[in-house]
Amino acid sequence: MPLRLRSINPRPGPRPTHQGTTKQSIPLNFYLTQLIKTMDWPLKDAEFPQEDLDTVYRYRSRPNRAVYRCPDDEELAESSLETEEHLTAWVEETTGRIPEGPGLAVLLASRADEGQGHNGAILEYLPFTKTGFERLIAALPLHGDTTRIINRSDIPFYTDINLLDCPRGAIYYCCRTPSTWPGDLAVSAVFYPDTGFTAAVVFGCSHDIAEEIAGRIDNAEDSWNHPLLIMGIIAEIEKERHFELVKKRVFRLLQRVRAVSNSARISSTSEMTKENYSVDLWIEVSQLRSALEAWKAQLIKMLEHIGELERELWVVSENRLADSTSTLTPNLRQLIAKETGRRMQRRLKEILCEYDQKIRECTMVIDGMALSTQLSWSQIGYQDTQANLKIAIDSKKIASDSKQDSSQMRSIAFLTMFFLPATFISSFFSTTFFNWNASDTEEIVSPYLWVYPVVTITITLVVVGCWLVFTRRRPPRDPVLDEKDIV
Numbered sequence: 001m002p003l004r005l006r007s008i009n010p011r012p013g014p015r016p017t018h019q020g021t022t023k024q025s026i027p028l029n030f031y032l033t034q035l036i037k038t039m040d041w042p043l044k045d046a047e048f049p050q051e052d053l054d055t056v057y058r059y060r061s062r063p064n065r066a067v068y069r070c071p072d073d074e075e076l077a078e079s080s081l082e083t084e085e086h087l088t089a090w091v092e093e094t095t096g097r098i099p100e101g102p103g104l105a106v107l108l109a110s111r112a113d114e115g116q117g118h119n120g121a122i123l124e125y126l127p128f129t130k131t132g133f134e135r136l137i138a139a140l141p142l143h144g145d146t147t148r149i150i151n152r153s154d155i156p157f158y159t160d161i162n163l164l165d166c167p168r169g170a171i172y173y174c175c176r177t178p179s180t181w182p183g184d185l186a187v188s189a190v191f192y193p194d195t196g197f198t199a200a201v202v203f204g205c206s207h208d209i210a211e212e213i214a215g216r217i218d219n220a221e222d223s224w225n226h227p228l229l230i231m232g233i234i235a236e237i238e239k240e241r242h243f244e245l246v247k248k249r250v251f252r253l254l255q256r257v258r259a260v261s262n263s264a265r266i267s268s269t270s271e272m273t274k275e276n277y278s279v280d281l282w283i284e285v286s287q288l289r290s291a292l293e294a295w296k297a298q299l300i301k302m303l304e305h306i307g308e309l310e311r312e313l314w315v316v317s318e319n320r321l322a323d324s325t326s327t328l329t330p331n332l333r334q335l336i337a338k339e340t341g342r343r344m345q346r347r348l349k350e351i352l353c354e355y356d357q358k359i360r361e362c363t364m365v366i367d368g369m370a371l372s373t374q375l376s377w378s379q380i381g382y383q384d385t386q387a388n389l390k391i392a393i394d395s396k397k398i399a400s401d402s403k404q405d406s407s408q409m410r411s412i413a414f415l416t417m418f419f420l421p422a423t424f425i426s427s428f429f430s431t432t433f434f435n436w437n438a439s440d441t442e443e444i445v446s447p448y449l450w451v452y453p454v455v456t457i458t459i460t461l462v463v464v465g466c467w468l469v470f471t472r473r474r475p476p477r478d479p480v481l482d483e484k485d486i487v
Contacts (some may be wrong), residue, residue: 048142048144049144057126057130058125059128061132063081064107064109066107067105067214068094069103075218087132091135092139100195102197102225104225105197106199106201107201108205108214109127110127110210120180123203136201148174150176155294156176158231160301170192170193173191177295181241183241188200189231213237217229217233239355242295246362249284250361253284253285253365288362289362296355306345310338310342
């Protein structure tokens with residue numbers, strides 16, 4: 001789905017031209033319109049378009065889970081949102097807490113049942129009614145780019161949208177993990193620097209994922225007040241999912257590489273099974289490597305944003321503190337936030353190093369598959385060359401023998417031509433058809449001489465005809481080169 005853009009309609013009137021006698025001022029919103037049409041970036045308008053609510057999402061109320069942390073509570077507050085009334089109460093309670101002070105409220109939206117297979121668009125099936133979802137996105141609020149990240153399911157995505165200059169004065173976060181494999185998640189969050197409150201919705205939470213997120217928030221100690229904590233948790237969960245995929249697929253492809261490399265006999269005439277030459281695993285590992293690299297780029301963006309928060313946000317907040325009664329930046333909380341950001345930076349750098357290692361593993365096994373295939377084809381080429389060499393030697397020997405046989409057949413043919421006429425004449429005249437010692441009353445040539453040519457011609461025609469019929473019914477078969485004859 002392409003990025004939704006809202007254009008600002010220019011004021012009516014003639015368009016500016018370079019020629020003409022009349023000069024007219026060019027409206028500022030005309031330039032803004034052209035700029036928005038040129039740059040494909042997140043909008044400053046955080047509202048959801050009604051068209052997205054009507055066409056993109058599927059609504060069905062399901063039980064959800066919500067967690068909350070604040071400075072006054074040492075333990076994590078959890079609540080189960082079984083009905084729309086529970087969701088409405090949680091939204092109203094969270095909205096009331098936003099101006100009061102720092103806190104972290106996370107709604108863990110349950111995942112729809114995918115059945116037997118994996119549905120890449122499963123996050124579009126929301127566990128709310130349409131009315132409940134509209135109330136949720138308007139109260140927190142959630143940024144309209146939430147639709148973009150949920151709908152862009154094929155690639156990972158992270159963005160931070162700084163709207164501190166807008167009336168609400170908030171920073172919005174949108175994050176999406178790829179749906180190529182089961183277990184994908186999406187996060188839409190909003191952080192209010194004036195109060196230090198963060199509200200987030202995590203889409204696609206299974207029971208185990210919800211338990212893990214709640215447990216990590218509970219163990220966060222004082223780090224819960226950092227706006228990117230929920231993104232860091234998603235990064236940890238996605239790391240586990242990715243590394244498990246790498247472990248399984250790399251192992252299977254490595255087994256396939258060894259199977260191909262250790263094949264005792266491989267030749268161009270061998271009947272190899274499909275799995276020996278299947279490229280499915282190679283495609284899966286290549287796709288996984290691309291996903292790791294894409295997600296690594298999103299982690300780098302998170303890492304850079306943490307540095308931006310440390311350099312800019314706290315300074316901006318201190319400047320605002322003089323004109324505000326907000327408790328945004330007490331010295332202790334500011335130090336905790338900075339320290340949390342540095343800890344997250346160190347952890348993200350460690351995760352990036354681990355991703356580099358997994359990417360190298362994928363690259364190694366992909367290159368190994370290419371090398372194994374090349375060696376196999378080289379072996380096949382060598383075997384075919386040896387077979388062709390043997391065939392050439394045999395052909396040369398056959399040609400030599402044929403030449404010798406041809407010379408002998410020429411000698412035999414010469415002898416046949418030399419003796420055949422004499423033999424025929426002697427045989428013919430030695431028959432009783434001729435009486436060379438006949439008396440005056442006897443005939444030298446028998447009157448039955450005609451029997452000889454008639455019988456001879458008839459028998460010859462019968463023999464030649466039988467030979468022609470036999471040879472036409474049984475054409476000569478081409479010799480087949482047997483696989484066992486190939487070295």
